[in-house]
Amino acid sequence: MIYFDHCASTPPHEEVIRTLSEVMLLHYANPSSLHRSGMESRKLLQRSRGLIGELFHTDAKEWVFTSGGTESNNLAIVGAARRSNARGKHVITSAIEHPSVYDACKKLEREGFRITYLPVNRAGFVSLSDVESALTEETSLVSIMHVNNEVGAIQPIEAIGSLLKEKRNVYFHVDGVQSVGKLPVRLRDWGVDLFTASAHKVRGPRGVGLLYVRDGVQLEPLMAGGGQEDGLRPGTENVAAIVAAAKAFRIAMGGQKERLMRMNGLRDRLVRCVGEIPELVLNGLGLASSVAEMPEADGASKGGGILQEMAPHIVNFSYPGMKPEVFVHMLEKHRILASTKSACSSKDDKPSRVLQAMGLSHAQAASGIRISFGDEHGDVELEWLCQMLPLVVSKLKPLERKGQRE
Structure with missing residues (x-):
């Protein structure tokens, strides 16, 4: 796993x-x-x-x-x-x-x-x-x-x-x-x-x-x-x-500097991978919109790319119309363990309070998936994830609930 x-x-x-x-x-x-x-x-x-x-x-x-x-x-x-x-x-x-x-x-x-x-x-x-x-x-x-x-x-x-x-x-x-x-x-x-x-x-x-x-x-x-x-x-x-x-x-x-550089690379690759799957919608800065979402007055720098002000170890995306627990269990069948929202809130079936507060649709907020990296992850693990995501989507597409996607 x-x-x-x-x-x-x-x-x-x-x-x-x-x-x-x-x-x-x-x-x-x-x-x-x-x-x-x-x-x-x-x-x-x-x-x-x-x-x-x-x-x-x-x-x-x-x-x-x-x-x-x-x-x-x-x-x-x-x-x-x-x-x-x-x-x-x-x-x-x-x-x-x-x-x-x-x-x-x-x-x-x-x-x-x-x-x-x-x-x-x-x-x-x-x-x-x-x-x-x-x-x-x-x-x-x-x-x-x-x-x-x-x-x-x-x-x-x-x-x-x-x-x-x-x-x-x-x-x-x-x-x-x-x-x-x-x-x-x-x-x-x-x-x-x-x-x-x-x-x-x-x-x-x-x-x-x-x-x-x-x-x-x-x-x-x-x-x-x-x-x-x-x-x-x-x-x-x-x-x-x-x-x-x-x-x-x-x-x-002590290992923070190296970890930051390595995880930034993994995150950016996963963002590109998810962005190539039409059924999935990325959530967060520059993931579904542009850097213009973030005013300079908020103390954020715009000089380092659209993902600069995102943490290096988290990627969040939605499959509107699909229950997130179904997506998570299908990933697990392919030896990938992921989550939906905060572990403290993951057992309820309510839409993510965080995604709703960001102004996302009910379908998007109710289908969020979180991938978070660790020290053991590298090119091999990331490549497997990127190979399995479109496969999982293709298997789940017949189950997609009509009228939920926007």
Whole structure:
């Protein structure tokens, strides 16, 4: 099987697995215990936090270990909004955020907060001018993802951060789960206050998330307990998984430059391949339209080609009139594993909220397929995918639902 679902989860490095196993065998003591074994566990925890701080060019103390990206996003958004509600109960986010952000904002709405869900264009980009227009005296938090998990649109984080630097009472949260290890991340240069990452998206273990909390930013904890993680995330730390996760982030960020170049090539070839199949429609910047979809005011560069502002590891396309799960299962028969939308939402049969927010038709939004690359992919795997796509379409064409295509 060829696994093209790296946005959902990634196969762990053998080195990461060995590290996880060794630490579990040798360092099982609670890092909060006062005896020698507990102190050894605590040192490993501190060393891992220090490594994360170095990788992101921040202070070690600014990082909180959580159970994953979902918890990190919830702690950042709900924790910041609740702590800052005295100065304002207005939060700005986008209409295409991951469910862990989108639903956290819906939760805040039920608590009396006002949420602005910014629109995006057909390429999936937030407008900087829309962010600026949405800001009010009551705004306490802006949460915009770095890379969209369905179509791969890279949001103008640097431009938004520059805008918000003038708003000292507004925190800036970025969901970076799909960008770490693929794209440069410069938290301090961008003025980011809160940043989320997840280990299992960079070939690390599941159950470990990172949350950057800039020094001086205050959050309200979501849980009560023993005061671990500076009181923000109580509960005994999973030392073995955290040490293994730190190693995974080190490997991912160390090989980022080569990975970016290689995946850009794979993505561009797949885009050409899909574009040659009449039944399939590409979704995203330059894939179904032109670079003119992306205003320069949004902080995006137009000088490097129509795919420059898309993530290197994601290609999204639709087969209007065809149920996406049927397409996915047919691909699997040809040894290809792909996905439809966010893994957190893939079990429902509703059209993609992200594709609908981009203004795509119901048929297109209801039939999206996501291909996401990983370290194991090269020319051989890409060639097999490009050979199988037209074959799968030809087999499914008799099942195409009449009247659904536009």
